[in-house]
Amino acid sequence: MISTSDAYANVVAETRHWLTQAVIGLNLCPFAKAVQVKDQIRFAVSDATDAEGVLTDLQDELALLAEADPEKIDTTLLIIPDALDDFLEFNDFEDLSDRLLKRMRLVGELQVATFHPRFQFADTQPDDIENYTNRSPYPILHLLREDSIDRAVESFPDAAEIYEKNIDTMQRLGLEGWKRLMSKP
Numbered sequence: 001m002i003s004t005s006d007a008y009a010n011v012v013a014e015t016r017h018w019l020t021q022a023v024i025g026l027n028l029c030p031f032a033k034a035v036q037v038k039d040q041i042r043f044a045v046s047d048a049t050d051a052e053g054v055l056t057d058l059q060d061e062l063a064l065l066a067e068a069d070p071e072k073i074d075t076t077l078l079i080i081p082d083a084l085d086d087f088l089e090f091n092d093f094e095d096l097s098d099r100l101l102k103r104m105r106l107v108g109e110l111q112v113a114t115f116h117p118r119f120q121f122a123d124t125q126p127d128d129i130e131n132y133t134n135r136s137p138y139p140i141l142h143l144l145r146e147d148s149i150d151r152a153v154e155s156f157p158d159a160a161e162i163y164e165k166n167i168d169t170m171q172r173l174g175l176e177g178w179k180r181l182m183s184k185p
Contacts, residue, residue, distance in 0.1 A: 008045040011081045014137040015043060019077075021181050026173070028133055028166050031152035040074035048083045055096055058112070058141060062104055065143050076143040084139045087118040097141065111149070113142040132178050133166040 019041075024033045035041050042065070046057040061078050084090040097112040115136035120126055156162075173181070 008047075008079075008081070011045050011079055011138060012043045015077060015079050015140070017184065018137050018182065022178075025181070026166075026169050028162075028169070030156055030162065031148075034152075035074045035148075038071075038074070040070070040072065042068075042073045042076040043079065044076055045079045045081065046083070048080065050083055051089070051093055051096065054080055054083050054093065054141075055100060058097060059100055059104065061141075061143055062100065062106055062110055065145070066104075066106055066110060070145060070148070074145060074148055078141040078143060080139040080141070084116075087116050087120060090114070090116050090139050109146055111144050111146060113144060115140040115142065127175070129170045129173070129175060129178070130167045132170050132175075133163075137182075 019032065019036065023029050024036060042061075044057070044061055046054055048054045048057055058078060061076050065073060065076050084093055091114075094112070094114060101107050101110065101112065115134050116139045117135055117137060118126070119134040119136075120131050121128075121134075124131055170178070
């Protein structure tokens, strides 16, 4: 079940801080600022404590986003503070997300990207700075509209180079710089 409780207000605040400071502030995603400025990001907090509950919440959020007016909700961050804490379990959950998209017949319309506090690319060490491009304060499933991605890529001719630029940004920032950036004001 998606929580609207004030108990999760801090979870949303920390996620907004990460989005503003890291994702937008470091320009890790050059498409994020436009939807933030237009207030088209839905922040949903799952109160699930296991993968099954997260899958139910993901299904609800996918259905909501598919039906929503893109001018009001263009993308959703489904924040998962109480489940999928283990990165390998979270990574395995991606297969369930993909199957759910197929079952709901949303492939080609929506997609799910992932962020996690212990995100680790293959062939890297846990503390390698490039992992921080996908590290968030909580496990997050980012629900995106394919149409929005297509428009963003059209307007950003070097989209394929984003990954390399992000690694370069993180290497220049370093771990201490990341810690300072993410510290609360």
